[in-house]
Amino acid sequence: MLGVLLLGVLARAGLGSSGPIEPQPSGSQCVEHECFALFRGPVNFLAASQACERLQGHLMTVRSSVAAEVITLLQSGDSSMGPNLWIGLQLPQGCSGPGNLGPLRGFQWVTGDNHTSYSRWARLDDGAPVCGPLCVTVSGPAASVPSDPIWEERQCTAEADGFLCEFHFAAYCRPLEANPRNQVAAPISSTYITPFGARNADFQTLPVGSSVVVESLGLTLVCSLPSGSASGRWSREAPGPWDCGVENGGCEYACNTSSGTPSCFCPGNLGLQADGRFCTSPPVQKCTDLCEHFCISNPADPDSYSCMCETGYKLAADQHQCEDVDDCMLVPNPCPQRCVNTKGGFDCLCYEGYELVDGECAELLDPCFGSNCEYQCQPVSQTEYRCICAEGFAPVPQTPHLCQMICNQTACPADCDPHNPEYCECPEGFILDEGSMCTDIDECSHGGECRKGECRNLPGSFECLCGPDSPFAGQISTDCDPIVVNNKGYEDGSGEPPFSTRIPDSTLRPPSAGAVHSGVLIGISIASLSLVVALLALLCHLRKKQSTARAELEYKCGSPAKEVVLQNVRTERTLQKL
Numbered sequence: 001m002l003g004v005l006l007l008g009v010l011a012r013a014g015l016g017s018s019g020p021i022e023p024q025p026s027g028s029q030c031v032e033h034e035c036f037a038l039f040r041g042p043v044n045f046l047a048a049s050q051a052c053e054r055l056q057g058h059l060m061t062v063r064s065s066v067a068a069e070v071i072t073l074l075q076s077g078d079s080s081m082g083p084n085l086w087i088g089l090q091l092p093q094g095c096s097g098p099g100n101l102g103p104l105r106g107f108q109w110v111t112g113d114n115h116t117s118y119s120r121w122a123r124l125d126d127g128a129p130v131c132g133p134l135c136v137t138v139s140g141p142a143a144s145v146p147s148d149p150i151w152e153e154r155q156c157t158a159e160a161d162g163f164l165c166e167f168h169f170a171a172y173c174r175p176l177e178a179n180p181r182n183q184v185a186a187p188i189s190s191t192y193i194t195p196f197g198a199r200n201a202d203f204q205t206l207p208v209g210s211s212v213v214v215e216s217l218g219l220t221l222v223c224s225l226p227s228g229s230a231s232g233r234w235s236r237e238a239p240g241p242w243d244c245g246v247e248n249g250g251c252e253y254a255c256n257t258s259s260g261t262p263s264c265f266c267p268g269n270l271g272l273q274a275d276g277r278f279c280t281s282p283p284v285q286k287c288t289d290l291c292e293h294f295c296i297s298n299p300a301d302p303d304s305y306s307c308m309c310e311t312g313y314k315l316a317a318d319q320h321q322c323e324d325v326d327d328c329m330l331v332p333n334p335c336p337q338r339c340v341n342t343k344g345g346f347d348c349l350c351y352e353g354y355e356l357v358d359g360e361c362a363e364l365l366d367p368c369f370g371s372n373c374e375y376q377c378q379p380v381s382q383t384e385y386r387c388i389c390a391e392g393f394a395p396v397p398q399t400p401h402l403c404q405m406i407c408n409q410t411a412c413p414a415d416c417d418p419h420n421p422e423y424c425e426c427p428e429g430f431i432l433d434e435g436s437m438c439t440d441i442d443e444c445s446h447g448g449e450c451r452k453g454e455c456r457n458l459p460g461s462f463e464c465l466c467g468p469d470s471p472f473a474g475q476i477s478t479d480c481d482p483i484v485v486n487n488k489g490y491e492d493g494s495g496e497p498p499f500s501t502r503i504p505d506s507t508l509r510p511p512s513a514g515a516v517h518s519g520v521l522i523g524i525s526i527a528s529l530s531l532v533v534a535l536l537a538l539l540c541h542l543r544k545k546q547s548t549a550r551a552e553l554e555y556k557c558g559s560p561a562k563e564v565v566l567q568n569v570r571t572e573r574t575l576q577k578l
Contacts, residue, residue, distance in 0.1 A: 026162070027074045028198035030205045035167040036060060036067075037198055038074040038085065045135040045156040048086040048163035049110060055196040059088030060164035061109045062138070063116045068148050071138055071164060075149065084137040086163035090156065091132035105130060122150040138164075167196055169207035173223035173232035176212055178246040188246075190214045208232045217243055221250075240264075240276040250277040292322045312344035337361045355382065374402045404428075408459050410440040429460030453480035 025037035088110035103119035135156040138149040195209040241249030241262040249255035251264035266279035287295035291307035298304035309322035327346040328339035335348035350361035368377035373387035389403035405427035416424040426438035443462040444455035450464035466480035
C-alpha cells in the first residue's frame with residue numbers, strides 16, 4: 001500500500017528537464033528525508049560512485065519495491081536515457097561459492113551491508129558460482145513485470161548510460177505556501193534548487209540547504225533548520241517580513257499589511273527579535289519561583305501548581321508566601337516549663353534550678369552531694385566541685401579532699417579544740433609554746449641537718465645549699481652527704497649505728513676540760529638522762545594540776561638527727577625554767 005501511495009505522489013511530480021551532464025541531474029525527487037537523482041552520460045561504476053560522493057550522497061540502494069518505483073518514474077521522465085543505469089550494488093574480488101547466498105547472491109551495497117527485502121535479477125540463480133569484481137545496472141522494465149526495472153551484472157569498468165544517486169538529510173521543508181494578496185487569482189510559480197543541483201518547480205519535500213526563487217516577487221528564500229527545531233523553515237538573511245501571502249511573510253505569529261508594508265506582530269507583551277520576524281520567547285517561570293518555600297507541580301496540568309511551606313510555617317493569605325507559626329501558642333504547649341518562639345521553630349527553657357534533659361526539666365543535683373571533702377565542699381559548676389579548708393589549713397596536694405595545717409611564719413596560733421582547750425595542734429615543723437602559739441623549730445640551730453653544706457631554716461622546714469665537697473655541689477637539697485648503710489644497719493667502716501640513732505651528750509651539758517674515765521662518762525650520761533626524765537614528768541604533773549594547756553608535740557621526723565635536735569631544745573627549755 002505504501003508503494004502505491006508513493007508511486008501516486010511521484011507520478012504527480014514533474015521529473016525535470018534536460019540540462020548539462022553534471023552537476024545538474026536529469027530528474028530528481030524527494031520523499032521526506034530521502035532524495036533521489038538521475039544523472040546522464042556514459043560513465044563506469046567507479047566514476048559514478050565518486051560523482052555521488054562529491055554531492056554528499058552515494059549510488060542508490062534499491063532495498064524495496066518503493067525504491068524500484070522511484071527508478072521507474074525517473075526513467076520514464078527522460079526518454080533520451082539509455083536502458084542501463086548504475087546502482088550501488090557490487091560483488092567484491094573473488095568468486096562466491098555455491099549455495100544459497102541470499103537475495104543479493106553475494107553482492108553488497110556501497111554502504112557496506114547486504115540488507116534488503118527486494119531483488120530483481122535478470123538471470124536466474126542456478127547455483128553456479130559468480131566471480132567478481134562485478135557491478136549492477138538497472139535496465140528497462142521487464143515484459144513480465146512492466147513496472148519494475150531488472151538487475152544485470154556487468155563489469156565495473158564498462159560504461160553505463162547513467163547512474164542513480166541517493167541522498168539523506170536530517171530535516172526538510174515543505175514547498176512554499178504562496179498566495180500573495182496582490183495575486184489572488186492564481187498561485188505564483190517558483191523554482192527550487194536542491195543542494196545536489198536538482199532544479200524543479202515541484203517537489204514533495206525540500207532538504208535543508210535548498211533554495212526557492214519567486215521571480216514575480218524578486219524573492220529568494222532558503223530552507224534552514226532553526227536552533228532547537230526538528231523541521232526546516234523558509235527564511236532569508238535580510239531582516240523583516242516579505243509578502244504576507246508567502247509563508248506568512250516569515251512571521252512567527254501574525255503578518256499584517258495595514259500600514260502599507262508587511263509587518264510582524266507578537267502576542268501579549270512579547271517583542272520582535274532582531275530579524276523582525278520571530279518574537280522574543282516568553283520568560284519561563286519556574287514553579288520554584290512562584291512559591292516562597294516549595295512549589296508542587298501538577299503532572300496532569302502543567303499550568304497548575306500548589307505552594308507548601310517548611311515546618312514551623314504556614315501559607316499566608318495569598319497562598320504563595322509563608323509566615324511563621326507561633327508554636328508557643330499551641331495547645332498543649334510543646335515545652336514543659338518555658339517556651340520561646342523563633343522563626344520556624346521554638347526553644348524550650350527551664351526555671352532556675354532545673355536542667356533540660358531529654359525534653360524534660362529535671363531538678364539540678366548539688367554537685368557536692370556525696371563528696372568526701374574533710375572540711376567543706378564548694379560547687380564550681382553544675383557537675384563539678386572543689387574541697388576547701390579552714391583558715392590556717394590547705395588541701396593536701398596528693399589528696400585534695402584532706403586538709404593540713406600551714407604556717408609560713410616563724411610563729412602561728414595553734415589549732416585548739418574549742419570544747420577541750422587543752423587539746424591543741426601545730427603544723428609539722430613547729431612546736432607548741434606557751435600561750436597556744438606554734439613556734440618554728442630551727443633545724444639549723446645545732447648544725448646537724450646539713451653535712452657538707454650550708455643550712456637555711458625555713459618556716460616549718462629547712463634546706464641545704466650543698467658545698468663543693470658534696471656529691472650535690474651547688475644544689476639545694478635536704479641532705480648533701482647521703483650515708484651508705486650496710487646490711488647490718490651501720491655506716492660502712494664505723495662498726496657502730498649511724499649518727500642519727502645516737503643522742504650526743506654534747507647537747508645536754510658542756511664537755512669536761514680534763515680527761516675522764518670512760519666509766520665515769522657513762523655514769524654521768526645515765527644520771528643526766530634520768531634527771532631529764534624526772535624533771536619532765538614533774539613538769540607535766542604541775543601543768544596538769546594548774547589546768548594549763550596540754551600540748552601534743554608535732555615535729556618533723558624525716559631523719560633521726562631532727563629528733564635529737566628537738567630533744568635538745570626541750571631539755572634546754574626545761575633546765576631554764578628550773
